[in-house]
Amino acid sequence: MSENTPPVMTAHRAGLVGCRSCGRVWPEDTAICARCHAKLYKPDRRRLQLVWAWLAAGMICYIPANLFPMMKTQTFAGLSGSSEATIVEGVIELIHYGSYDIALVVFVASIVVPIAKFVAIIWLGVVAGKPATVEDAHSRLRIYEVVEFIGRWSMIDVFVVAILSALVQLGFVVSIHPGPAAVSFALSVAFTMLSAQSFDPRLIWRGLPLHSSKNVNGTE
Amino acid sequence: MTGGNYDLKTGEGLIACPRCDALHIEEELNEGETARCVRCGTVLAKPRGGAFVQIIALSLTSVLLLVGAIFFPFLEISRMGFGNATSLFGVALAFAEGPLLPLVLAVLAMVIGLPITRAFLLLYTLVPLAKGRPPHKYAADAFRISEELRPWSMAEIFVIGTAVALVKVAGLAQVHLGPAFWAFCALILVNAASRGFMCQTTIWDEIEDAGLKTDGREQVPGE
Numbered sequence: 304m305s306e307n308t309p310p311v312m313t314a315h316r317a318g319l320v321g322c323r324s325c326g327r328v329w330p331e332d333t334a335i336c337a338r339c340h341a342k343l344y345k346p347d348r349r350r351l352q353l354v355w356a357w358l359a360a361g362m363i364c365y366i367p368a369n370l371f372p373m374m375k376t377q378t379f380a381g382l383s384g385s386s387e388a389t390i391v392e393g394v395i396e397l398i399h400y401g402s403y404d405i406a407l408v409v410f411v412a413s414i415v416v417p418i419a420k421f422v423a424i425i426w427l428g429v430v431a432g433k434p435a436t437v438e439d440a441h442s443r444l445r446i447y448e449v450v451e452f453i454g455r456w457s458m459i460d461v462f463v464v465a466i467l468s469a470l471v472q473l474g475f476v477v478s479i480h481p482g483p484a485a486v487s488f489a490l491s492v493a494f495t496m497l498s499a500q501s502f503d504p505r506l507i508w509r510g511l512p513l514h515s516s517k518n519v520n521g522t523e
Numbered sequence: 524m525t526g527g528n529y530d531l532k533t534g535e536g537l538i539a540c541p542r543c544d545a546l547h548i549e550e551e552l553n554e555g556e557t558a559r560c561v562r563c564g565t566v567l568a569k570p571r572g573g574a575f576v577q578i579i580a581l582s583l584t585s586v587l588l589l590v591g592a593i594f595f596p597f598l599e600i601s602r603m604g605f606g607n608a609t610s611l612f613g614v615a616l617a618f619a620e621g622p623l624l625p626l627v628l629a630v631l632a633m634v635i636g637l638p639i640t641r642a643f644l645l646l647y648t649l650v651p652l653a654k655g656r657p658p659h660k661y662a663a664d665a666f667r668i669s670e671e672l673r674p675w676s677m678a679e680i681f682v683i684g685t686a687v688a689l690v691k692v693a694g695l696a697q698v699h700l701g702p703a704f705w706a707f708c709a710l711i712l713v714n715a716a717s718r719g720f721m722c723q724t725t726i727w728d729e730i731e732d733a734g735l736k737t738d739g740r741e742q743v744p745g746e
Contacts, residue, residue, distance in 0.1 A: 313539070317546060319531075319534045319546075320534075322539070323541040325667070326567065326727070327538070328537040330533055330534060338730075339727060340667060346544055397690070408683070408687060440543075441563070444563055455680060456683075458684075460684075462688075465684075466598070467692065469613045469616065470598050470600055470607060471600065485626060505542065505544040508544060
């Protein structure tokens with residue numbers, strides 16, 4: 304444990320650029336990493352445009368995903384009724400069956416996580432590169448890591464619809480068909496994942512004042 | 524010890540943290556050691572002994588499991604004498620009606636295509652390295668693409684989706700789990716193990732040191 308942390312030198316301050324795929328460091332104007340062939344780019348707020356663009360696409364797709372039915376259940380060839388359920392109705396149906404735990408999984412994966420992700424990405428995009436303390440930076444990075452990790456789990460509901468509509472094809476008795484919301488929900492999840500991936504976490508740390516760790520020493 | 528030999532002009536011998544851009548001097552770690560970024564704590568390297576052979580074995584296992592998972596029945600249901608069994612292709616083909624067709628391809632890709640592709644890319648990269656031979660021509664691209672595809676390969680999410688689907692179906696009909704379902708459960712464990720052995724930095728260093736043509740700047744560390 305070093306009590307006297309020296310100021311952190313970054314690739315950007317040294318006039319270099321680090322490869323985010325393999326870690327190699329190159330002179331600032333290099334375009335492609337010669338080791339892993341990934342594109343090199345500097346931590347720059349202008350790249351946030353990518354984040355905003357994918358996020359907008361994801362949020363737009365999330366609207367029809369909630370308005371249209373995820374799946375359509377037909378019992379006795381529609382004679383004893385066919386029902387269409389949107390995401391929210393699906394959750395309510397599960398609660399009626401008494402399977403509260405599964406209802407919670409679907410509710411969290413299809414409603415809480417997507418909305419929390421929209422909010423988190425907007426917030427990260429707004430504060431990225433703005434002044435911050437070391438503690439702020441750590442908590443922002445933590446939030447970024449959570450968003451990055453959790454995004455793909457929203458696909459659960461799409462898989463549920465896929466499995467159910469393949470499986471429940473008992474001809475006359477009961478059959479389940481996927482609805483249009485399944486597609487727009489899948490797209491929404493995919494776009495939000497791309498948005499989170501295009502966020503550059505190095506921006507979080509660019510907001511730190513130069514030699515911040517030196518100043519913070521005495522107060523910690 | 525090969526650390527300390529770096530150049531701030533060209534970036535030689537340096538490593539930048541992918542999460543916070545902090546510069547570190549490259550050092551060869553001993554097996555079992557873990558290097559973390561001084562600023563944000565991201566793991567930069569954690570070489571493990573025999574990791575390549577383990578990852579190769581686990582990749583082969585996951586290919587076998589996935590091939591089995593495609594052809595064996597996944598779930599079967601029955602009610603009032605009507606029965607239906609479905610394999611994974613059946614699951615994806617459920618979307619084959621009209622405008623939902625693109626989702627067929629996406630689901631198939633995320634559940635089967637990408638995990639198999641990743642396994643083959645890893646084998647392509649690691650088999651020559653484990654044998655001590657020079658890497659294949661496109662080893663660097665193969666490994667980079669394999670890492671980029673990681674978040675899109677969703678076998679484990681599919682299993683949780685199955686669990687939810689089972690509960691929903693339980694009221695409608697009787698359900699039997701097929702061998703393909705268990706193959707997927709095994710796949711989760713295999714993937715987790717493979718992840719535990721994987722150290723990207725070590726693999727990049729090995730690709731470089733084993734003589735992949737980069738820019739002639741690589742230095743084979745002399746002990």
